[in-house]
Amino acid sequence: MVICLEDELLKYVPMTFSLLLKDCKSQDIQDFVPLLNQLIVKYKLKIFPCLNEFFMPAVQTINRCLSEPYDPLDREEERQHQSLQKCYYLFISSLATNEMTGVISNQGLENVERVLEAVLNGAVNFPDPSVMFVCVCACMYMYVGGCVRACIHVCKELLVIQVQKICFGIIKKLVDCWGMYVSYFC
Numbered sequence: 284m285v286i287c288l289e290d291e292l293l294k295y296v297p298m299t300f301s302l303l304l305k306d307c308k309s310q311d312i313q314d315f316v317p318l319l320n321q322l323i324v325k326y327k328l329k330i331f332p333c334l335n336e337f338f339m340p341a342v343q344t345i346n347r348c349l350s351e352p353y354d355p356l357d358r359e360e361e362r363q364h365q366s367l368q369k370c371y372y373l374f375i376s377s378l379a380t381n382e383m384t385g386v387i388s389n390q391g392l393e394n395v396e397r398v399l400e401a402v403l404n405g406a407v408n409f410p411d412p413s414v415m416f417v418c419v420c421a422c423m424y425m426y427v428g429g430c431v432r433a434c435i436h437v438c439k440e441l442l443v444i445q446v447q448k449i450c451f452g453i454i455k456k457l458v459d460c461w462g463m464y465v466s467y468f469c
Contacts, residue, residue, distance in 0.1 A: 293329060296322065300337040309348040309367045316370040320377040327381055334378070334386045339394055345371050346401075369414050372405045376417045379424030387425060399425060 303315055322330055348367055353360040375398060378386050387395055399422065406418035 290329065293326060296330065297333050297337070300333065300341070304337065304340050304344050307344060309363060312345055312348060313366055313370050316374050320373060323377045323381050323383060327383060331383065331386060334383065335389055338386050339390050342398060365410070368405065368409065369411070372402060372414055372418050372421065375402055376421040379421045384425050
């Protein structure tokens with residue numbers, strides 16, 4: 284849908300963001316994030332200033348919705364909760380894989396760490412393996428994209444051994460890739 288639209292759409296994005304974040308529900312976010320991900324893919328740097336401004340309010344709104352109590356025994360409520368988590372991870376992944384990690388790293392170390400912890404939690408604990416893979420890839424791209432200090436800091440601070448193994452495994456693979464790249468050009 285977004286592919287067919289021209290740049291005139293961009294002038295409506297900030298207003299849409301502010302209206303959405305005022306009083307939204309979990310379902311509103313789940314409906315908006317796929318559109319937002321399409322905008323990220325199509326417009327990248329053109330949408331960067333808007334995303335930079337609204338990223339943390341969006342993350343805080345998603346976290347507020349995720350922290351609302353629900354009955355884990357109710358399959359529908361559990362599915363809705365997991366669907367919102369998946370949207371969050373896909374949003375972060377969309378930023379990371381489209382070279383927009385600057386949006387994340389511009390939010391300050393503490394906020395970057397919170398986002399990274401949430402994504403690492405998804406990489407370890409989310410019940411869907413495909414979403415776990417998306418989270419691991421997002422962490423890798425965040426590392427490559429300039430969130431290195433946060434990645435290393437979160438790895439040191441977390442007590443969950445599985446998460447540390449994933450982080451250091453990603454770092455090792457990236458260093459190996461970097462070494463191959465350097466040796467190729469030297």
